[in-house]
Amino acid sequence: MSERIYATYWLETGDDPRRAADTIAGEQSSGTFVALPTETPELKARSGARVERLEILDTSDEPHLAGGFASNRYTRCTLELSWPIENFGPSLPNLMSTIAGNLFELRQVSGLRLTGLKLPPSFAAAYPGPAFGIEGTRRLSGVTHGPLIGTIIKPSVGLSAEQTAQQVRELVEGGIDFIKDDELQADGSHCPFDERVKAVMRVVNEHAERTGKKVMVAFNLTGDLDQMRRRHDLVLEHGGTCVMAVLNSVGLVGLHELRRHSQLPIHAHRAGWGYLTRSEGLGWDYAPWQMLWRLAGADHMHVNGLRNKFSESDDSVIASARAVLAPVMPEAPMTAMPVFSSGQTGLQAADTYAAIGRADLIHTAGGGIFGHPQGVAAGVEALREAWVAAIEGVPLERHAVRHASLRAALGFWK
Known part of the structure; x- marks a missing residue:
């Protein structure tokens, strides 16, 4: 089975939470703002980020961040995404781009915070960690x-x-x-x-x-x-x-x-x-x-x-x-x-x-x-x-x- 990277976020959105989660997953893997014929079901299954968990926490009348979807209600959630290691390999710079890249500025996002991270063994093999x-x-x-x-x-x-x-x-x-x-x-x-x-x-x-x-x-x-x-x-x-x-x-x-x-x-x-x-x-x-x-x-x-x-x-x-x-x-x-x-x-x-x-x-x-x-x-x-x-x-x-x-x-x- 392929190794996967798991990242957990606190998410606030004025959009439908599931739609916002799917947008984030697509933006940070194989998708873009419109559906493309080259993103076949087979490619998405192989390389797309997965929404592993989406739990509703509470709602708010006001957003944390301006510039997103205008809404009368902002839903706060726990969101867990995962990516196959094959997307970028055990590379810390590319991991950073994936888990903390363009997702923060998406219009669907009125608040987003990275709260947890689980890495596969290949990262430990690629990086020796502290020497002392x-x-x-x-x-x-x-x-x-x-x-x-x-x-x-x-x-x-x-x-x-x-x-x-x-x-x-x-x-x-x-x-x-x-x-x-x-x-x-x-x-x-x-x-x-x-x-x-x-x-x-x-x-x-x-x-x-x-x-x-x-x-x-x-x-x-x-x-x-x-x-x-x-x-x-x-x-x-x-x-x-x-x-x-x-x-x-x-x-x-x-x-x-x-x-x-x-x-x-x-x-x-x-x-x-x-x-x-x-x-x-x-x-x-x-x-x-x-x-x-x-x-x-x-x-x-x-x-x-x-x-x-x-x-x-x-x-x-x-x-x-x-x-x-x-x-x-x-x-x-x-x-x-x-x-x-x-x-x-x-x-x-x-x-x-x-x-x-x-x-x-x-x-x-x-x-x-x-x-x-x-x-x-x-x-x-x-x-x-x-x-x-x-x-x-x-x-x-x-x-x-x-x-x-x-x-x-x-x-x-x-």
């Missing part, structure tokens, strides 16, 4: 249990390479596990990529020689393919243990090619995610979206953070983290490491741990570390002790009685 994942990240960082305590270089841009290295010096001496470039920091004249890598890795390597602990730094190498390969090789040459790419900027092909070349974990940043998801009636849920990027090779995936500075709800953040920690499919069991960020402090540690039931994650705090009244080292220690309390099930205030840095942090975190 949780196990490799722990090995390279030397953090065998608990979360990686991390931060972001701040200000995001404007520092020179040497100023960046000085900030890194404070962080590594303060006991940090993980540091990343901001996604806005790339290869500008104020802080050229090559100079930044050399200056930062001098600090990291000297600290490792003294202490035995090599801090993981994710250098943002986002660029064209040749630039990313060359930048990766520079990081590797200077003893670095991580590189970072912005997913929506480099695309699936860019990430896959970087994965094929890379000998280091790939820290995947989701900058731009909001335009794909913020409207409840349009775009993607995180769970199906992250599947594609993990197959393409992402070792770390950003999931936002609880009580974050953005608009995403805690329930959405938790669901995203659980998705990243789950296998993409039985044939692709390796998981990626979720990255919690955005307005994070130790106050979120207990709830984060309770929600996902494990500490296989990177918890990055910028202001939550740099703003500590006793300095950067105390900020790192406070965040780490908050996680010790979370894992041991000890209330934060009680744990703080025995830890001065945490006690001082509670004042400014709140």
